[in-house]
Amino acid sequence: MTERIGIVGAGIVGLAVARELAAARGAEVTVLEKEDGVAAHQTGHNSGVVHAGIYYPPGSLKARLCREGVALLKDYCARHGLPYEEVGKLVVASTHAERAGLAALAERARANGVPGIAELDALGLREVEAHAVGVGAVHSPHTAICDFPAVARRLARDVEELGGSVRLAHPVRAIRERAGGVQVLAARRIFTFDRLVVCGGLGTDAVAAMAGRPGEVRIVPFRGEYYALHSAAKELVRGLIYPVPDPRYPFLGVHLTRTIGGEVLVGPNAVLALAYEGYNWRKFGNIRQILGWPGTLRLARQHWRTGIKEVHGSLVKGAFVRAARRYVPELTAADLVRAPGGVRAQAVARDGRLVDDFVVDVHDNVVLVRNAPSPAATSSLAIAKHVAGIVPALVR
Incomplete structure (x- = not known):
């Protein structure tokens, strides 16, 4: 049976994760986005810099995924005729x-x-x-430099061409875990998934709370x-x-x-x-x-x-x-x-420390991308591979 995976958030990270799971695992992916377009927040409100990896502590996720992400992004833009x-x-x-x-x-x-x-x-x-x-x-x-909103729009097309769907104007209103799966109320419809990956950016805390996973860090x-x-x-x-x-x-x-x-x-x-x-x-x-x-x-x-x-x-x-x-x-x-x-x-x-590295938490059937600030857009395709590698495989 085909694995069903829900993705919350149609920013560049959420769309890259959806594309990767559909392409690499053959999953049936559904992206749930509260706005009426993709890349509505962080992806569409940045300067478009593709960071080379200068700033990040060696060995950190940011350092590794930024360097991997640059190469993947440059190739992706070249293959799809996107400016870079x-x-x-x-x-x-x-x-x-x-x-x-x-x-x-x-x-x-x-x-x-x-x-x-x-x-x-x-x-x-x-x-x-x-x-x-x-x-x-x-x-x-x-x-x-590149056009990150254009990359996001191309990723959304990829998701749909791979058999997935991007549901715009579908804000998540409730989440309920069931044995072997997750039910999500988005807009006025209930979706049933085997796994849920939250790439909610500014809305991460609200979605995590719905899933009963408030965590020890919060988005400020x-x-x-x-x-x-x-x-x-x-x-x-x-x-x-x-x-x-x-x-x-x-x-x-x-x-x-x-x-x-x-x-x-x-x-x-x-x-x-x-x-x-x-x-x-x-x-x-x-x-x-x-x-x-x-x-x-x-x-x-x-x-x-x-x-x-x-x-x-x-x-x-x-x-x-x-x-x-x-x-x-x-x-x-x-x-x-x-x-x-x-x-x-x-x-x-909780102690007031700014969390510097990317943070991804796995809780049974729910995966939460807790912290994905800059250089997340640069690293998005590499973050997607990283997340896909830690999303629990479905065993039937």
């Missing part, structure tokens, strides 16, 4: 104090097998980015806000210009990113959102759930100074301008215009 461009990335040290962090980053990138990594001095970095300044940089020439949403460069200012940036990241946080700081559509984004910051889909300050519908998790308040107590700085950046355009001018001093406030932002689903532990 290796524009290169500079991670720039703006002060001599950041040189040690830059050297550590280069060492980590080489340990992860990132190809072409080069350490540049102040003159060398200007050969890559003529308008950038700094005391040194790490250059990753194969870091790329962080809004990332962007500006875009307009007119001639776009020509000041060839590829991607990043700061040396603060090792205490999984966020990379305000950077400049050329997109596949030719825009140049400045951002994002990382502001605690007060709704799971809190794309602006006017949305605050989930305050009780977000602040009710002990880890949220412990995180705030530990990092309140950084939190105030991020809120200031959210409210004052000049803070974004100063951050951008640190690397491209020719920019002016007039060059930056507001652009759409996104919300990152970041798992936080």
Whole structure:
């Protein structure tokens, strides 16, 4: 009998998992998505960077699946005629104090097998980015950009061509485990599956609670806000210009990113959102759930100074301008215009620790992708293989 597997979430990770299970295991897959289109949240609200694997601790799931995912994604885009461009990335040290962090980053990138990594001095970095300044940089020439929503739409087509279905406007309302299976109420219909895989992103906690698996981490949403460069200012940036990241946080700081559509984004910051889909300050519908998790308040107590700085950046355009001018001093406030932002689903532990690695939990017939922030889009096809490998096989 054909294995029936339900997937909650039609972002790039959920669709990749569905495609992998249908192709590799011959499963009958059904993707349940509450929105009326795929890639509605994190997949459709990011800068489109295909990360090369510079930042992640060697041996971590992020390091391994990012490197595997890059190769799989590049091949997938080539086979399906999807845009993919290796524009290169500079991670720039703006002060001599950041040189040690830059050297550590280069060492980590080489340990992860990132190809072409080069350490540049102040003159060398200007050969890559003529308008950038700094005391040194790490250059990753194969870091790329692509169109992740287009990849998601192609994955959805794959699922349907493999005999599966993608059910849009089907929010999950209840989950009940039965002997040997899982019943899911979505929209007004009851689905019966042998296995359920939850790739819910910002909605992960709600679906996990329905399944009776609240877990020891919770999703805390962080809004990332962007500006875009307009007119001639776009020509000041060839590829991607990043700061040396603060090792205490999984966020990379305000950077400049050329997109596949030719825009140049400045951002994002990382502001605690007060709704799971809190794309602006006017949305605050989930305050009780977000602040009710002990880890949220412990995180705030530990990092309140950084939190105030991020809120200031959210409210004052000049803070974004100063951050951008640190690397491209020719920019002016007039060059930056507001652009759409996104919300990152970041798992936080009870003790306030930001969970840095991908986390996937298996509970009998329910598999929960608990934490899949950046570089999840880059890693999506590799995450799919990883998840498919740990979804319990059906024994009849």
